[in-house]
Amino acid sequence: xxxxxxxxxxxxxxxxxxxxxxxxxxxxxxxxxxxxxxxxxxxxxxxxxxxxxxxxxxxxxxxxxxxxxxxxxxxxxxxxxxxxxxxxxxxxxxxxxxxxx
Amino acid sequence: xxxxxxxxxxxxxxxxxxxxxxxxxxxxxxxxxxxxxxxxxxxxxxxxxxxxxxxxxxxxxxxxxxxxxxxxxxxxxxxxxxxxxxxxxxxxxxxx
Numbered sequence: 001x002x003x004x005x006x007x008x009x010x011x012x013x014x015x016x017x018x019x020x021x022x023x024x025x026x027x028x029x030x031x032x033x034x035x036x037x038x039x040x041x042x043x044x045x046x047x048x049x050x051x052x053x054x055x056x057x058x059x060x061x062x063x064x065x066x067x068x069x070x071x072x073x074x075x076x077x078x079x080x081x082x083x084x085x086x087x088x089x090x091x092x093x094x095x096x097x098x099x100x101x
Numbered sequence: 102x103x104x105x106x107x108x109x110x111x112x113x114x115x116x117x118x119x120x121x122x123x124x125x126x127x128x129x130x131x132x133x134x135x136x137x138x139x140x141x142x143x144x145x146x147x148x149x150x151x152x153x154x155x156x157x158x159x160x161x162x163x164x165x166x167x168x169x170x171x172x173x174x175x176x177x178x179x180x181x182x183x184x185x186x187x188x189x190x191x192x193x194x195x196x197x
Contacts, residue, residue, distance in 0.1 A: 008133070008191035010104070012160065014151055015184035016170050024160070024184070026133060026191055040133040040191060042102035042160050052197040061165040073150075073162045073170035073183045076102060 001056040001079065003030040006049050007040055018072045025049060025078065027057065034087045043076040054082040102160045103145075104186065105130045106138060107153055111146060119176045124149040128161050128182065133191050147180045148173060160184040 008026035012019075023045040029038030034054065046066035049055045055078045058065070063074040082088070111125035130143040136158070145161055150170045153159045159182045167181040168174055 005197065007194075007197065008189065010160065010184075010186055010190070011188045012184040012186050015160070016150060018169070018171075019184060026189070036194070042104060044102075051192055061169075064166050064169050071169035071174075073166055073181060074102065075162050075164045075166040 001058050003032075003034070003054065003056050003082075004028060004038075004043070004078075005030055005036055006051050006053050006055060006078075007036075008051060010042060016073050018067070018070055019044070019074075022046075022067075022072070023049075025051075027055065027076075027078070030054065032089050034090060041076065043078050044072065044074040045078045047078055047081055049078045049081050053084075054087065056080045056082070102162050102183070103130055104133050104189070105145065105147075105159055105161050106136075107155050107157050107159060108138070108144065110155075117177050120148075120178075123172075123176075123178075126153065126182065128159060128180075131158065133189055136189065145180045147182045148176070148178050149182045151182055151185055153182050153185050158186040158189070160186060 004027040010024040063077040105128035108129040109127040170181040
């Protein structure tokens with residue numbers, strides 16, 4: 001998986017039936033230190049992520065698997081949300097080693 | 102997935118048997134901020150599965166996930182249009 005930040009949303013009424021009821025978000029890739037690097041692209045949300053949150057997402061065919069066996073046509077789906085103020089590679093605000101709690 | 106705009110239609114009489122009856126469109130990738138086409142090099146030939154029309158903004162899915170869109174199971178296709186975009190709401194860096 002890769003890290004990303006949610007930077008926006010996309011609304012679409014006419015879409016593949018298996019995309020109905022799923023949130024379409026705009027995300028930008030993050031590098032390992034949490035800096036935004038990539039251009040915005042589209043990812044489906046399977047865990048309730050919101051704009052501004054740091055997340056990680058699965059790419060390719062596995063992008064469809066959060067809803068398996070439903071054939072969802074997604075090549076990028078958010079499968080996890082990072083806890084705030086606890087970025088894995090950065091000293092977290094509590095001063096402890098930046099390990100994932 | 103990637104945002105794009107319909108830039109043209111492909112007409113191909115001789116093609117893979119499974120592509121018969123499929124609408125093939127050229128989708129030019131757009132920059133979500135300006136909604137302008139990026140460059141002529143950034144495009145996809147996509148199977149349209151939602152009835153997209155000329156110049157509409159769409160979402161395309163690539164790779165084997167494209168075969169999960171309706172009617173494309175086991176087709177020789179790695180890119181499909183799966184949604185027609187109504188609105189794009191992109192937050193500025195400072196707003197986050």
